[in-house]
Amino acid sequence: MSDLLRTPLYELHVSNGGKMVPFAGYEMPVQYQSGVLKEHLHCRKSVGLFDVSHMGQVLIKGNNFLNIALELETLMPISITQLAKERQRYGFLTNISGGIIDDLMLSNRGDHVYMVVNAACKNIDVPHIIKNVRTLEVELLEDRSLLALQGPLAENILLKFNKSIKEMRFMDIATVTILGAECWVSRSGYTGEDGFEISIPSNVAVEFSKSLLEFEEVQLIGLGARDSLRLEAGLCLYGHDIDAETSPIEAGLLWAIQKSRREEGIDSGGFPGEERIFDEIKNGPTKKRIGIKPLARAPMREGTILYSDAEGSNEIGRITSGGFGPTFGGPLSMGYIDAKYSIKETQVFGAVRDKLLPAVIVSLPFVNTNFKR
Amino acid sequence: MKYTEEHEWLTIEGNIVTVGITEHAAEQLGDVVFVELPEIGDDVSKDDSICVIESVKAASDILAPLDGKIVEINNAIVETPSLVNEDPSEGAWFFKIEVSDMSPMDEYMDEAAYLSFVK
Numbered sequence: 001m002s003d004l005l006r007t008p009l010y011e012l013h014v015s016n017g018g019k020m021v022p023f024a025g026y027e028m029p030v031q032y033q034s035g036v037l038k039e040h041l042h043c044r045k046s047v048g049l050f051d052v053s054h055m056g057q058v059l060i061k062g063n064n065f066l067n068i069a070l071e072l073e074t075l076m077p078i079s080i081t082q083l084a085k086e087r088q089r090y091g092f093l094t095n096i097s098g099g100i101i102d103d104l105m106l107s108n109r110g111d112h113v114y115m116v117v118n119a120a121c122k123n124i125d126v127p128h129i130i131k132n133v134r135t136l137e138v139e140l141l142e143d144r145s146l147l148a149l150q151g152p153l154a155e156n157i158l159l160k161f162n163k164s165i166k167e168m169r170f171m172d173i174a175t176v177t178i179l180g181a182e183c184w185v186s187r188s189g190y191t192g193e194d195g196f197e198i199s200i201p202s203n204v205a206v207e208f209s210k211s212l213l214e215f216e217e218v219q220l221i222g223l224g225a226r227d228s229l230r231l232e233a234g235l236c237l238y239g240h241d242i243d244a245e246t247s248p249i250e251a252g253l254l255w256a257i258q259k260s261r262r263e264e265g266i267d268s269g270g271f272p273g274e275e276r277i278f279d280e281i282k283n284g285p286t287k288k289r290i291g292i293k294p295l296a297r298a299p300m301r302e303g304t305i306l307y308s309d310a311e312g313s314n315e316i317g318r319i320t321s322g323g324f325g326p327t328f329g330g331p332l333s334m335g336y337i338d339a340k341y342s343i344k345e346t347q348v349f350g351a352v353r354d355k356l357l358p359a360v361i362v363s364l365p366f367v368n369t370n371f372k373r
Numbered sequence: 374m375k376y377t378e379e380h381e382w383l384t385i386e387g388n389i390v391t392v393g394i395t396e397h398a399a400e401q402l403g404d405v406v407f408v409e410l411p412e413i414g415d416d417v418s419k420d421d422s423i424c425v426i427e428s429v430k431a432a433s434d435i436l437a438p439l440d441g442k443i444v445e446i447n448n449a450i451v452e453t454p455s456l457v458n459e460d461p462s463e464g465a466w467f468f469k470i471e472v473s474d475m476s477p478m479d480e481y482m483d484e485a486a487y488l489s490f491v492k
Binding site for chain 1 (some may be wrong): 406
């Protein structure tokens with residue numbers, strides 16, 4: 001694993017029994033000693049600490065926020081001009097065919113934009129943005145770590161480091177001093193639980209993590225449970241559930257395209273792939289991302305082909321993420337299906353090891369989210 | 374007790390061989406969430422894939438260690454797959470196979486050989 005990068009928390013993972021695997025060019029912990037199932041359940045009832053320092057943290061600066069927002073709006077169908085100060089928003093960069101280059105979290109930080117992008121895409125996103133904006137300064141930060149503190153007791157724990165976080169609501173972002181260091185804290189995450197993502201200077205990231213782990217409520221959570229948590233919450237994983245081919249409309253992400261950017265909106269269009277995206281908004285996409293609940297116990301994993309009939313003669317879709325949901329208490333999947341079969345409770349069949357097993361279309365998420373709105 | 378390179382353990386009583394997976398295998402698999410067993414009466418050949426185990430991470434197969442006929446299966450692990458993690462070397466046996474020719478057993482490892490194999 002010599003070519004792989006390590007986050008500043010590498011030693012902490014190893015000393016806590018982290019099983020390190022290659023992920024997006026990094027050596028990351030897939031699980032710790034207690035295992036994926038227990039880590040998942042722990043996060044849902046207490047607090048999980050995730051090292052997500054492999055993700056790309058990007059600062060975008062310009063003359064003023066409006067300027068930055070207008071330029072970035074040419075790269076994504078998201079309203080940035082109307083994003084209030086100290087607020088965060090989910091978004092995605094689109095390509096000229098209306099596919100998704102990457103999905104991301106974007107924040108209005110007053111005089112600049114702060115973005116968190118996928119680890120595997122950061123070296124694509126940053127050059128793409130630089131190439132397409134005229135006046136902005138785009139910087140991929142190398143000296144900050146990113147930690148996620150997720151779960152119903154996350155607020156109680158983070159309060160012990162700075163009381164100001166109590167005022168924050170879901171998708172707020174603020175500068176918060178933690179252990180004397182300037183941190184950028186957002187009330188958001190990737191688990192469906194209340195929680196925070198904390199951008200912290202790398203030279204205090206280990207000390208902060210160790211202080212968090214002194215609370216018995218806090219446990220390290222690996223990538224395995226991160227995946228089952230986000231799957232239960234119905235959240236997309238880039239490169240699996242969304243990619244350069246799938247459009248945001250097929251992916252069920254219309255909610256993230258504010259009305260002002262749609263065809264009839266005041267800041268309509270002007271982003272790559274607008275033609276396909278507007279057409280799909282108006283006429284409906286040919287396939288849609290849906291939740292799939294296998295009716296037997298066998299999980300239906302990524303790549304499983306879906307059919308409308310028990311004989312497997314009519315192929316209608318494919319699973320893009322699937323596994324077992326510890327909180328859901330059974331197998332669960334998401335994938336794409338021909339639009340006419342996308343109605344809730346439609347029965348379909350998935351090909352698992354040469355057998356066609358029944359499954360049913362369900363709405364997402366599988367487990368209710370628990371955000372502090 | 375004998376061990377295969379596929380991390381199965383085998384115990385012999387007369388011409389019946391009981392098959393399970395080792396603690397090492399259970400630990401590597403992670404939390405088991407689904408088990409599919411062969412059916413009683415199935416005729417199986419050595420190295421046939423006859424069981425499926427799925428953990429939170431991935432699916433894997435269990436191979437028939439010998440030629441024979443399945444005479445008993447452990448439905449408890451189908452009902453409660455987590456038994457495979459809790460008690461892999463005893464309670465969570467997978468199947469019993471009636472064998473006519475025991476000679477392939479000689480190829481399999483004893484405990485000392487298996488322990489050095491997984492080191």
